[in-house]
Amino acid sequence: MSPFRIYIVVLFLLGIPRLVVSQQTDHWESIIQRFNICSYVIPDGPVDPDWMNLSFDDSAWERAPGGIGFGDNDDGTSISPAISVYCRYYFDVPNLSKISALLLDMDFDDGFVAYLNGIELARYNMGEAGSTTSWNYLADDLFEAPLYRGLSPFRVVVDQSVLDLLVNQDNVLAIEVHNQSAASSDLSSNAYLHAGLSTADRFFNHTPSWFWPPMKLDTTLLPMLMINTNGQAIPDEPRITAHMGLIHNDLGGYNSFSDPLNVYNGQISIEIRGESSAWFYPKKSYSIETQTDSGTNNNVSLLGLPEENDFVLSAPYGDKTLMRNVLAYGLYEKFGHYAPRTRFVELLLNGNYQGLYVLTEKIKRDKNRVDMAKITAKDTTAIDISGGYLMRIDKTSGMAEHEYWTSPVQPPLPNFQPVVYQHFDPDYDELSADQRAYMKDYLVEFERVLVGPDFMNPTTGYQAYLDIPSFMDLMILNEVVKDVDGFRLSHYFYKQKDTRGGKLVTGPPWDYNLTFGNSDFTDDVHQPYNWTYPLTPNVYWWTRVMNDPWFNNQVQCRWEKLYTTVLSPESVSNMIDSSLLAMDDAISRNFTRWPIFGTYVWPNSYVGQNYLQEEEYLRTWINDRLSWIDGKWGGLCEPVSERSNQVISHPKLKVYPNPSDLSNTFVSLPSFSAEEISIRLFDINGRLVYQATAQFTYGEHAYSLPDLSFLTDGIYTLEVNDGISVRAMCKLLKQ
Secondary structure, three states: OOOOOOOEOOOOOOOOOOOOOOOOOOEEEEEEOOOOEEEEEOOOOOOOOOOOOOOOOOOOOEEEEOOEEEOOOOOOEEOOOOOEEEEEEEEEEOOHHHEEEEEEEEEEEOEEEEEEOOEEEEEEOOOOOOOOOOOOOOOOOOOOOOHHHOOOOEEEEOOHHHHHHOOOEEEEEEEEEEOOOOOOOOEEEEEEEEEEEOOOOOOOEOOOOOOOOOOOOOEEOOOEEEEEOOOOOEOOOOOEEEEEEEEOOOOOOOEEOOOOOOOEEEEEEEEEEOOHHHHHOOOOEEEEEEEOOOOOEOOEOOOOOOOEOEEEEEOOOOOOOOOHHHHHHHHHHHOOOOOOOEEEEEEEEOOEEEEEEEEEEOOOEOOOOEOOOOOOOOOOOOOHHHOOEEEEEOOOOOOOHHHEEEOOOOOOOOOOOOOEEEEEEOOHHHOOHHHHHHHHHHHHHHHHHHHOOOOOOOOOOHHHOEOHHHHHHHHHHHHHHOOOOOOOOOEEEEEOOHHHOOOEEEOOOOOOOOOOOOOOOOOOOOOOOOOOOOOOOOOOHHHHHOOOHHHHHHHHHHHHHHHOOOOOHHHHHHHHHHHHHHHOOHHHHHHHHOOOOOOOOOOOOOOOOOHHHHHHHHHHHHHHHHHHHHHHHOOOOOOEOOOOOOEOOOOOOEEEOOOEOOOOOEEEOOOOOOOEEEEEEEOOOOOEEEEEEEEOOOOOOEEEOOOOOOOOOEEEEEEEEOOOOOEEEEEEEEO
């Protein structure tokens, strides 16, 4: 079982959970918090089956501040390593009529069952609801306590009917917490029971600083998406069935909780998706499939997306701008390729507001998604099995060994590792042995050509295998956003049939939350300078082809075109503005639900104190990144001979030292022969800041620029022209 398997929501005591914020709730107080005194026992044998009842005599148990645990320095009372611990918290209710709602927040590791006055309230990682547990029961899976990591605890939204279990005066909350392994290094059992009060009077304690009240979503400009699991927990696998409703009225109109379900009203299957995000983040992402009542696929158009049945509800959490995926996918689409289409929505899960989500198309074969030939196990001819394979390079955790394979081709560059491939769509089991063998042989053949001495041959080299426009554009996208995983994880590509060109097409992009400076994985990955493609954890393909002057030039030419259009700072800024306009007040609601401003959330490299600071960091980082790339690729595009496919050589300027303060700068001009040359210098906005003519004697090869140290620091473009046939440009960095 994967260590990343986690369940969310909870099991509720009675009926289907519903929104619990009553109009009578005046404020919230905490009945029980960490450090409240509890009675506890660390069992080494069976525990009395009545231990959770109010009448149970626990006088032989220890009494100490909760929670009880070890290993993480987050415990009220530290104990020696144990499989389980049983705790009882007594509390008085002085006026039962004033309690309008209850919440249970659990900060635990790894599984728990909670009881209120002897009746099971909720459980997690501890088998089926109502099932019997034993003192040495091992939790079903791992769960790391969230609070000491700066994250929100696991919340149980208690049904209103549970209030009937409370009695005036004495009550008991009983909690059993179990480890997933007898050899576990930690255990946490911190319990927080909160009461919503219908009066301004105070009865209990102030809520903790991290507490957030349940939120009611009445109206929103965004589509309102509601999922009801009918009391089921949502696993990472297998899927469960649930009901989904989606409301979206005319553009500019508000969507209300009471409106008809006018976009979708029917069955879905749902499961948690993600690996690291499912482990680290309390706000979960989900995979959903729209279904008929009988469970078959139900292709529908959601919010204007082309008809399909597989979607992802992506939960931006560590990305506090909420838009990095949307920006990255939108840019690649503007480049002229398919990227998953997205829509902002607000999610109510079992009546509990979950915040802003991004409804996203799942990557799959489809005429409106990855447009490639469909291949089935019945296809056997050479032409039929020549394409239709959507492949992936990604983590292999949770996969059987036969479901992925390592290339036998050794990279020709130091420190790079062989590529590990996975079949994605169709997956391994949907393909015949001959089809799997064909794709493996093709990729090995491609790699052997790529590492060979003649790899730059335009006819027989790598160009015969790669769809160059997609290969080049995904490289540019990954570098613009500086994706630490872009060339090694969540990397998709597909093989077209020979009747459709037969080449390997790169893309579509996926999982860009840790981009645009939002990662602290390495010393400089969050900085707007340096390349990511040559990093040795990555697939070596891009580093190899960048050794080909033809491909290098193609990238520079493509960059110049994109930088003046969809990648101009103004164009990208407009995309950010569009996202902000679409999200509207949902930004504020999301961060009321998830109050993480000023808190490090893995793997943030920057921690803003509010949304404006996060937005400004994103804008500044993007502008700096675009400027840095243009300083490396801009102004270097050279014409290519259509007949020979080779770069037509034009003179290149060499400036030294560069960067410098421009007080004493030299320009190498080996191809210039005119007696007089024109020199012009432009700033990053294209404004002419210096112009002069100079005498130049052929054979000198170098010319000393005047003292330009008076210019402000930044990136400049130097243009030199002999007035006849030679014009050359280069970038200068003044610092």
